[in-house]
Amino acid sequence: MASLNSEQELFKSLVEASAVPTAIYIGQDIVIAAVNAGMLSFLGKDASLIGKPVREAMPDAGLQHIVAHIRLVFSTGIAYHKKEDKTEILIDGTPQDFYFSHTIKALRNSQGEPAGVVQTIVDITALVLARKKIAETEEHLAFALSTARMREQQLLCLVDHNADHMSVADMEGNLIYMNAAARKLLGVDPDEDVTTLSANDFYSAAELKRVQETVIQQIKEQTGWQGTIRLRNRLTHEDIPCQVNYILTKDPESGEVIGRGATVRDLRPEIRAKAELQRLGMIVDISEDFCNYSDIEGNTIYLNAAGLRLIGMDKEDMGTTNLFQYHTEHSAAAIRDVIMPQLHRSGKWSGTLELVHQQTGEVIPIHKQLFIIREDITDLPIAIAGIARDLRPELKAGKALDFKNTQLQIAIRELEFLANSVPVVVWRSDPQGQLDYINQRWNEKSPIAISKALGNGWAETIHPDDEKRAWAAWRLCLNTGSPYQIEFRLLDKFGTYRWWMVRAIALKDDNGHIIKWYGSNIDITDQKELEKQKDNFLGVASHELKTPVTSIKAYVQVMEMMFRRAGDTKNAELLAKMDHQINRLSNLIADLLEVTKISTGRLQVASSVFSFNQMVEEVIEEVQRTSVNHEIQRNLHFDKEITGDKERICQVIINLLTNAIKYSPDASRIIISTEGNDSEVKICVQDFGIGIRKDQQERIFEQFYRVNGNREYTFPGLGLGLYISSEIVKHLNGRIWVDSVEGKGSTFCFSLPLN
Structure with a gap:
């Protein structure tokens, strides 16, 4: 224990x-x-x-x-x-x-x-709490530092992407920093080191001196300096007016001024916009339309000269008026009760109103457009702009137009009445060939109604044998604008086909463009029957005449020979003249037979290979023997063989040469020429005779058509030679034409295809 x-x-x-x-x-x-x-x-x-x-x-x-x-x-x-x-x-x-x-x-x-x-x-409570406080303080300091750096980066980014020119330089003008807008404005490459540049690179000599000696000296530490300068682009050397703000930069430690910063705004867009506004203002001021500008309560701020004239107002009184005063009571009420609320809702309104002339009291109808003008930032309505057009001229023109339309409708009805009164079928089509009008005569002849025949409906009545030919000719005219003329058969309401002569011409505008086609159909069935009877008669008559004429010619030739043997030359000469007249009669009979063959489709052509120039030489030699007053001059440039009907071509050339001799009695020469290429050969016969009038040239190749002299000459013949020649050329797939000047002569040409 x-x-x-x-x-x-x-x-x-x-x-x-x-x-x-x-x-x-x-x-x-x-x-x-x-x-x-x-x-x-x-x-x-x-x-x-x-x-x-x-x-x-x-x-x-x-x-x-x-x-x-x-x-x-x-x-x-x-x-x-x-x-x-x-x-x-x-x-x-x-x-x-x-x-x-x-x-x-x-x-x-x-x-x-x-x-x-x-x-x-x-x-250790105090120690732990102190350590925590220190840790929190460090965390706050780190966050603040991070935030400061981020804000610095954001600020630099904002500066670098600012639309205005921003730069920093030391007091000697050496550049330290320049943002992207400044580089673009002054022609500096985005990757170029700006610290190698100075103010000397961006000013003219005079402007640099002004900036250095005046502007920089006036920059205050507190307020800086504001004003305009002219910068210069390094690449283009263009002087650029700019609004500039200068500030002085200081050392944060010592407070000593170490440089200057500048923000610059390019004034060119503003200058252009101001000029554009001035032009716009001038346009508005000289405009013939009524232009007004008032505040949101309707108090007048501006009226252009045309507006003042329209309402009879003095410029001095403009500022004391309200837009309600120069409109009628009805229009003023509409503006106040209907238009203003709509303007506030939608920003615009258009419609008809009435102005009142301030001196005469005349009511002036107008078409007006109103717009709300809003403040840029607050978007609050600040003014009302309006433009109006005087409707009186339009209303007057409208009345005149209504009158013209009435007259036009009357004219159209009269034309329709006239078209329905003529005995032929009259029709109209668009530029593409689609029929859009047919008169009432169609209903008297055709088995289909007009409504069904419009467009291309009429074509179902055309004879099958004529359809291809009719359409080909119609399409050609639609493409070329040339007149349309053709004969073909159409079915009538009794089930039989009748012959029609169909013609059409194009109505064109000033530029040659087709507006409409106007055409007519003439029933030529009876005429065709008469022509058929005539052709039959001519065929029979010419055939019956041929045998006795041949016999007479033989007797005359025998008698002429007997008289010459007996030494009776006088009677022999008389018989020779008789033989010459019999030859003329034989030629006329031969022509009539040719016409009969052509009309009945029995004209035949043969084909052989021959030398064209040799054939022409033979014809010239033959015709030259019969003419002592005319020399046939050659101008031959086609020395090739061709394939064709030699006899028929010879017949055409003989017709042209004999016609040239006949119709140039006072001339002494005829020129015949040939030329060709790989596709065709052309031959022309030129005379220096009476010529042919323009109005006759279109009919010169018609059957039985003859040209007479205008003074003492009357030329014999039936008018069949050129008709027969043109039909032969057509059968050979060629073409024939004439160029002529009345009183100077004619040139007849035809061409033949080589293939």
Whole structure:
């Protein structure tokens, strides 16, 4: 017992000597054996605590985990150490967090058995809280630094992408920074190092001098400098008017001015916009339309000269008027009650109103457009703009047009009446050949109604044998605009086909473009029958005449020979003249037979290979023998063989030569010429005779058509030679034409294909 007491005294001495709160606990009940002042202060107790179990010394719920660790160490002998142990303790009834570092170790007796526990506790609450405060401060500083850097980057990005020119230079004008807009404005490459550049690169000599000697000297530390300068683009050397703001930059440590910053706005768009506004204002001012501008209450701010004239107002009175005053009461009410609300809703209105002339009181109808003008930023309506057109000329023109339309309708009805009164079928088509009008005569002849015949409907009545030919001719005229003339058969309402002469001409505009086709159909069936009877008669008559004429010619030739043998030359000459007249009669009969063959489709052509020039030479020689007054001059340039009907071609050339001789009685020469290429040969016969009038040239190749002299000459013949020649040329797939000047002569030509 004395030994235990001595140990307790030793422990007490050690505990009291410890600089940190310390307590010793002994026995199974964990009784407080020794405790120093620091521990008593920590527990908020006095020395009476000694000898009591630990659970009484630490009744707080926040300290029960410490009691549990003390018991565990006593029972296991394993030491326990905890740093910064967070403990909640009631202080004046309020729970507060404390932080402790405590150590609990077992005390053993001489036998090595647990005899007690020693505990040390260090209150490090202030240290932990200070460390946390420092950590929070560091975190806040790091966040603030990161935010500052991000804002710096955002600011630099904003500056670099600003639409205005921004730059920084030192006091000597050497550039330090230039944003993208400045580089673009002044012709600096995006990747170029701007620190190699200076103000000298961006000014003319005169402007640089002004900036250095005047502008820079006027930059104030507080307010900077504002004004206009002219910068120069490095690449284009264009001088650019600019609005500039200069500020001085200082060293943040010393406060010394170390450079200047500049923001520059390109004034060219504003100058162009101002010029455009001036032009627009001039246009509005000289406009012949009524233009006005008023505030949102309708008080007049501006009226152009045309507007003042229209309403009879002096310019001096303009500022004292309201738009309601120079409109009629009805229009003013409409503006106030209907138009104004719509303007506020949609921003615009258009329609008809009435103005009042301020001097005469005349009511002036107008078509007006009104617009709301809004403030750029607030979008609030601030003014009303209007433009109006005087409708009086239009109304007057409208009345005149109505009158003209009435007259036109009357004229159209009269024309329709006239078209329906003529005995022929009259029709009209568009430029593509689609019929859009047919007169009533169609209904008297055709088995289909007019409504069905429009367009291309009429074609279903055409004879199958004529359809291809009729369409080919019609398409050719539609493409060329040349007059259309053809004969073909159409079915009538009685189921028989009748012959029609169809003609059409194109109505063209000033540029030669077809507007309409106007045509007529004339029933020529009876005429065709008469022609057929005539052709039959001519065929029979010419055939019946041919045999006796041949016999007469033979008798005359025999008698002429007998008289010449008898020496009676006088009677022989008379018989020779008779023989000549019989030859003329034979030629006329031959022509009539040719016409009959042509009319009945029995004209035949043969084909052979022959020398064209040789054939022409033979014809010239033959005709020359019969003409003593004319020399046939040759101009032959086609010396090739061709394939064709030699006799028929000779017949055409003989006709042209004999006609040239006949119709140039006062001339002494005829010119015949040939030329050709790989596709055709052309031959022309030129005379220097009476010529042919323009109006006769279109009919010169018609059957029985004859040209007479205009004074003493009357030329014999039936008018069949050129008709027969043209039909022969057509049968040979050629073409024939004439060029003539009355009183100077004619040139007849025909061409034949070589293939």
